[in-house]
Amino acid sequence: MVIRIAAVGDVHVDEDVLGRFRPALEQLAGSVDALLLAGDLTRHGTEAEARCVAREFGGLGVPVVAVLGNHDHQCDEVPQVVGALAEADITVLEGDGVVLDCPGGRLGVAGVKGFGGGFAGRCASDFGEPEMKAFVRTTTESADRLGETLRALDCDVLVALTHYAPVPDTLAGEPLEIYPFLGCYQLGQAVDSAPTALALHGHAHHGSERGTTPGGVRVRNVAHPVIKQAYSIFHLGDHLDQGEVSGVAAGGIQQPWS
Amino acid sequence: MTAYRDSVAGPPDEYVEAEIHRLLTEDPAVAEQGITVVRTERALVLHGEVESAHRREEILRRVADRFPDVSITSDIGVVRAQAPTEIEQLP
Numbered sequence: 001m002v003i004r005i006a007a008v009g010d011v012h013v014d015e016d017v018l019g020r021f022r023p024a025l026e027q028l029a030g031s032v033d034a035l036l037l038a039g040d041l042t043r044h045g046t047e048a049e050a051r052c053v054a055r056e057f058g059g060l061g062v063p064v065v066a067v068l069g070n071h072d073h074q075c076d077e078v079p080q081v082v083g084a085l086a087e088a089d090i091t092v093l094e095g096d097g098v099v100l101d102c103p104g105g106r107l108g109v110a111g112v113k114g115f116g117g118g119f120a121g122r123c124a125s126d127f128g129e130p131e132m133k134a135f136v137r138t139t140t141e142s143a144d145r146l147g148e149t150l151r152a153l154d155c156d157v158l159v160a161l162t163h164y165a166p167v168p169d170t171l172a173g174e175p176l177e178i179y180p181f182l183g184c185y186q187l188g189q190a191v192d193s194a195p196t197a198l199a200l201h202g203h204a205h206h207g208s209e210r211g212t213t214p215g216g217v218r219v220r221n222v223a224h225p226v227i228k229q230a231y232s233i234f235h236l237g238d239h240l241d242q243g244e245v246s247g248v249a250a251g252g253i254q255q256p257w258s
Numbered sequence: 259m260t261a262y263r264d265s266v267a268g269p270p271d272e273y274v275e276a277e278i279h280r281l282l283t284e285d286p287a288v289a290e291q292g293i294t295v296v297r298t299e300r301a302l303v304l305h306g307e308v309e310s311a312h313r314r315e316e317i318l319r320r321v322a323d324r325f326p327d328v329s330i331t332s333d334i335g336v337v338r339a340q341a342p343t344e345i346e347q348l349p
């Protein structure tokens with residue numbers, strides 16, 4: 001059996017975006033088991049913008065699970081943003097998770113926004129000025145909550161959902177100098193601390209799609225400017241079913257989507 | 259943001275580039291972190307992708323307002339939002 005996931009991040013919705021994603025989103029019902037949103041749902045994190053997100057991404061007939069991004073924090077209206085999304089049945093994760101009963105099994109999603117800090121050997125340390133320590137502790141606490149949630153979820157397929165990147169692979173295309181603002185190795189370590197099948201993130205608009213954690217977990221950057229489509233679709237499972245096997249035989253790893 | 263004193267030479271290009279880059283993120287009318295400012299011999303070129311044509315126009319308007327003497331060209335696109343044509347299989 002297969003778990004089917006659609007995912008996109010960094011849609012940065014405001015009134016001017018309303019309706020742009022909707023025609024593609026309306027194809028999701030019956031085609032996927034869940035839609036995951038990898039943060040930066042809004043431009044400035046206002047309640048009004050969150051209502052636009054709710055209109056665009058709500059009522060699809062598919063469970064929608066999200067994490068927030070840095071843009072969603074800009075106006076300090078996080079509770080209102082989460083509330084507006086909740087009214088449209090969009091679940092916002094921050095240090096917690098959900099398990100969805102899907103035809104192909106139980107899909108567990110653990111989510112945190114995450115934070116920057118950089119990657120192994122080139123990262124910020126919990127040392128020195130209080131501002132620096134606060135920065136690194138934010139990173140560490142966020143990653144710890146992701147790891148704890150991933151290890152606690154009882155499910156068949158486990159997905160980690162963050163805004164910041166857990167590996168540098170999917171940042172390729174961004175200037176090296178800003179990697180510490182784009183993600184941290186601690187998120188990757190959290191992903192690797194559990195039997196995670198897939199890690200999804202956004203935030204790196206100039207990054208690239210595919211990467212792997214040091215522990216071998218597949219990572220996908222689903223930021224909208226990176227995937228250049230309304231969402232990407234992933235089929236996760238221990239084996240491919242008959243139709244998919246013939247699809248692979250006919251045309252490589254990917255299959256036409258209708 | 260720092261206001262430049264008028265001088266014959268004007269502010270050094272690096273600082274203009276830095277100011278534009280911060281303006282693109284910090285100006286509430288723009289709020290874009292994904293726009294790259296590239297300095298060429300003739301002009302500053304803005305690269306990147308935004309979610310609507312309106313946002314692209316707003317970026318050019320705000321940058322031109324703030325830096326009327328700097329010649330700016332734009333190569334900003336609007337991200338496509340079609341349904342995907344392929345599924346990625348992750349066995």
Ligand SMILES: [Fe+2]
Binds near residue numbers: 010069071203205
């Ligand atoms: Fe973003």
Ligand SMILES: [Fe+2]
Binds near residue numbers: 040069
């Ligand atoms: Fe972001």
